[in-house]
Amino acid sequence: MKRIALLGMPNTGKSTFFNRLTGASARIGNWPGITVDLLGAKILLGADMVEVVDLPGLYDLHGFAEDEQVVRHFLQNNPVDLLCLILNAAQIDQQLPLALQFRQLGLPTVVVLNMADEAERLGIRFDAATLAAGLDGPVCFISAKYGQGFPETLAALRQMLSRNPPTDTAALSEEFAEDEALVAEAERLIARSVTMPRVLEHDLTERIDRIVLHPVFGIPLFFFALYLLFQAVYALGGPLQDGIAWALDGFRNVVLIHFQAILPHWLYGLLVEGVYDGVGTVASFVPVIVLFFLGMALVEDSGYLSRIAFLMDALMAKLGLDGRGFVMLLMGFGCNVPALMGTRVMRSRGLRLLTMLIIPFSLCSARLQVFVFLTTALFSTTQAPLVLLALYLISFLVAFGTALLFKNRLQSHEPLLIELPPYRLPTFHQVLLRGWHEVHHFLSRATRFIIAGVVMIWLLTHLPPGVPVGGPETLAGLFGGWLEPLLRPIGIDQQMAVVLLFGFVAKEIVLGAMAVVYGLDGDALAHLMTQQMDWVQAFSFMLFTLIYTPCLSTVATMRSESKSLIFTSISIFWSLFLAWLLSFLFYQSARLLGY
Numbered sequence: 001m002k003r004i005a006l007l008g009m010p011n012t013g014k015s016t017f018f019n020r021l022t023g024a025s026a027r028i029g030n031w032p033g034i035t036v037d038l039l040g041a042k043i044l045l046g047a048d049m050v051e052v053v054d055l056p057g058l059y060d061l062h063g064f065a066e067d068e069q070v071v072r073h074f075l076q077n078n079p080v081d082l083l084c085l086i087l088n089a090a091q092i093d094q095q096l097p098l099a100l101q102f103r104q105l106g107l108p109t110v111v112v113l114n115m116a117d118e119a120e121r122l123g124i125r126f127d128a129a130t131l132a133a134g135l136d137g138p139v140c141f142i143s144a145k146y147g148q149g150f151p152e153t154l155a156a157l158r159q160m161l162s163r164n165p166p167t168d169t170a171a172l173s174e175e176f177a178e179d180e181a182l183v184a185e186a187e188r189l190i191a192r193s194v195t196m197p198r199v200l201e202h203d204l205t206e207r208i209d210r211i212v213l214h215p216v217f218g219i220p221l222f223f224f225a226l227y228l229l230f231q232a233v234y235a236l237g238g239p240l241q242d243g244i245a246w247a248l249d250g251f252r253n254v255v256l257i258h259f260q261a262i263l264p265h266w267l268y269g270l271l272v273e274g275v276y277d278g279v280g281t282v283a284s285f286v287p288v289i290v291l292f293f294l295g296m297a298l299v300e301d302s303g304y305l306s307r308i309a310f311l312m313d314a315l316m317a318k319l320g321l322d323g324r325g326f327v328m329l330l331m332g333f334g335c336n337v338p339a340l341m342g343t344r345v346m347r348s349r350g351l352r353l354l355t356m357l358i359i360p361f362s363l364c365s366a367r368l369q370v371f372v373f374l375t376t377a378l379f380s381t382t383q384a385p386l387v388l389l390a391l392y393l394i395s396f397l398v399a400f401g402t403a404l405l406f407k408n409r410l411q412s413h414e415p416l417l418i419e420l421p422p423y424r425l426p427t428f429h430q431v432l433l434r435g436w437h438e439v440h441h442f443l444s445r446a447t448r449f450i451i452a453g454v455v456m457i458w459l460l461t462h463l464p465p466g467v468p469v470g471g472p473e474t475l476a477g478l479f480g481g482w483l484e485p486l487l488r489p490i491g492i493d494q495q496m497a498v499v500l501l502f503g504f505v506a507k508e509i510v511l512g513a514m515a516v517v518y519g520l521d522g523d524a525l526a527h528l529m530t531q532q533m534d535w536v537q538a539f540s541f542m543l544f545t546l547i548y549t550p551c552l553s554t555v556a557t558m559r560s561e562s563k564s565l566i567f568t569s570i571s572i573f574w575s576l577f578l579a580w581l582l583s584f585l586f587y588q589s590a591r592l593l594g595y
Ligand SMILES: Nc1nc2c(ncn2[C@@H]2O[C@H](COP(=O)(O)OP(=O)(O)OP(=O)(O)O)[C@@H](O)[C@H]2O)c(=O)[nH]1
Pocket: 009, 010, 011, 012, 013, 014, 015, 016, 017, 027, 028, 029, 030, 031, 032, 033, 034, 035, 036, 055, 056, 057, 058, 114, 115, 116, 117, 118, 142, 143, 144, 145, 146, 301, 424, 426
């Protein structure tokens, strides 16, 4: 099978092109460094089955950040028949040297000038023939996002592919011409083939930036935007969630109930009261999570992320981090795993480890489910979003505090230039794709962890046979009993202790576990929680859930990205210790104050 590799600088639209080419749904965002790993997909091009590989961006063929190494390693170890080099046409002056560097590889290459729409708006004109002659190969103009020029590009790829015999890329280690020589050549080529208006008009972007990057109001504005996002999530997500809970309940009472007569008692209990109720309780939160992600997608794709990195850079530097670290925390709001992988763009190991250490404190969407459930149950509708905002702020504070404590051990000196890409609106398709991503993510986690988790909990609360369900004599009661001395000082009882134990595997299980432990779901469960705990206990539970290890996947990613067992263990123990300490301080002082 033939292979096409998509290469280019970060944020030039490689993944957007990849998605258009293959129909895949690679993650896209207006932030350099969204793709940090290989993603392949097969397509039929002419008569050939071709594997297209989307790669992380690279600034330079001899770059040494982890994501750039991923590219080099790929090129050195896999035969590639055709390179598809994606450049941002609107920044041709900065990107052409990379194209010339690639030309030295001597591999068949199609140069794709993407974002032709933006280049045109800016008034940049190209002489395609001169450019193609200078680059020694075909040049295509395209807007991967909107589709102009796509058929022609596809034809060029097909033609190049049919013309060339397979090549070996081991040539990568060859000597390159001096960088200065390449830059000078790029300048000459641009002078001959590109006409740029004297001043580039980024009018709208500049006007928005004047507000968003305001030295005084910039940061408050960001937190206000965050607050609006939660309000919207509550306002829109609540009814959706109720709807799903209602439908799931209906299905149970109308259809599943009939199996009670057919199935053995224990099996019905396991399947319906265990798996169905457990997974259903979690599933009813999916709309909230998807909504939240759509909001995040807007932040990510608009280009606001880079502005946030810029705004927070000075503050983060005091913590031994940089603006990207803050952005990784925000990405961690979705899921900590890609945020951990996103640190690959950092070159200094100290900086990378310090950033990885704080990411698990970022309030991921699985934890969000738990918090939305508990805040809705135990606080009034006006208080709930504020409590949630407080939890987000605590998540930042804990992360910052951790960075402060560890920054001297994980030193870094990496100069950073934050790029501010123009603002872009995601297309409807991109937004849909993102929503689908999250549903898909949920479904795959559901099959991997949630079902297994709720089954385990059902067994623990029902075994050994013959004892009262969920009582102190069951296995769950036993475990809870062991943990109790440790968790009582933070206001967590035996049953919730079992829930926390499972939360270690994945926070998505927490709600399902509560449903199974208490044998209730939906509103009934929420109602019961108000009797089982007061707001002080609930908040203490949420604090603990926020701070202790997010899930096994995070631990595994931490291990593979840091390549250090010691570092991973430190992260786990530190977060457990901190979770307990802060919950303890909160719970005991609240009680002392008479709450
Ligand atoms: N206006 C315009 N925007 C585009 C075009 N292609 C991609 N984009 C936007 O550019 C941004 C970057 O797109 P990606 O596909 O994630 O870029 P990438 O090269 O894969 O980036 P990394 O994986 O971070 O290296 C996103 O906001 C896209 O929506 C285009 O043709 N026109």
